[in-house]
Amino acid sequence: MLLVLLVMLLAAVAALLTGGRFSRLADNTLTGLHWLAAAATGQFLGSVTGGIAYPVGLIGSAACIAVFLRLNLLRPGVALLAIGFGANALVVALNGAMPVYASALARAGLDRFVDDPRHELSNASTWLPWLGDVVPVALPGLGQAVSPGDVLIAAGAGLLLYAGMGGTGRIPVEPAPTWEDLELKPAPDHPAQ
Numbered sequence: 001m002l003l004v005l006l007v008m009l010l011a012a013v014a015a016l017l018t019g020g021r022f023s024r025l026a027d028n029t030l031t032g033l034h035w036l037a038a039a040a041t042g043q044f045l046g047s048v049t050g051g052i053a054y055p056v057g058l059i060g061s062a063a064c065i066a067v068f069l070r071l072n073l074l075r076p077g078v079a080l081l082a083i084g085f086g087a088n089a090l091v092v093a094l095n096g097a098m099p100v101y102a103s104a105l106a107r108a109g110l111d112r113f114v115d116d117p118r119h120e121l122s123n124a125s126t127w128l129p130w131l132g133d134v135v136p137v138a139l140p141g142l143g144q145a146v147s148p149g150d151v152l153i154a155a156g157a158g159l160l161l162y163a164g165m166g167g168t169g170r171i172p173v174e175p176a177p178t179w180e181d182l183e184l185k186p187a188p189d190h191p192a193q
Contacts, residue, residue, distance in 0.1 A: 003137055003146050004154045011158035012165065020165030028164040032071040039064035047118070054117055055096075062089045076163035080156030087149035091131035095120065099132030100145055107136035108143035 012022075039061040046057020062085070069082040092098050099122035105113060113121050122129045133145040 007154040015165035015167035020167035035068035077156040077159030084152030094127035104145035
């Protein structure tokens with residue numbers, strides 16, 4: 001998910017500009033990271049082996065992600081992540097794959113739909129088509145169509161990273177130097193002669 005990576009990069013830069021530090025991430029550990037690792041493993045194995053393993057891997061992955069999100073729900077951005085993952089899971093469960101709008105692909109600068117087991121072109125029989133890949137992301141050479149759920153996931157991941165790094169929301173401004181800072185003293189007043 002290129003959009004998530006791009007938003008996280010921008011969130012990290014924004015956090016650094018507003019006083020955040022990568023070292024603060026160690027102080028903000030998330031609970032249940034093993035659930036996230038299990039979700040990634042399930043998706044990977046399901047994609048590689050195909051067949052019945054693909055939907056089983058997706059279901060197992062969704063369950064692991066749900067547990068991870070529930071354990072961290074009070075952290076900034078996690079509610080957005082949960083809503084985004086929920087929206088994506090719902091549309092995929094109803095359709096068997098993520099529906100993709102051909103017009104969104106065209107607006108993103110892509111010539112054609114690349115068929116894979118995880119995506120299908122949206123058509124008249126698609127359930128909740130507006131939750132599919134309908135948002136064009138037009139980046140030179142990296143265009144893609146993403147779902148509203150993907151947008152929420154990107155926003156949630158960016159907010160989680162920004163808050164974890166300790167961004168303040170304000171760009172630090174150095175105060176104007178004082179005479180003491182400059183080690184200069186004003187000229188003494190000379191009495192008039």
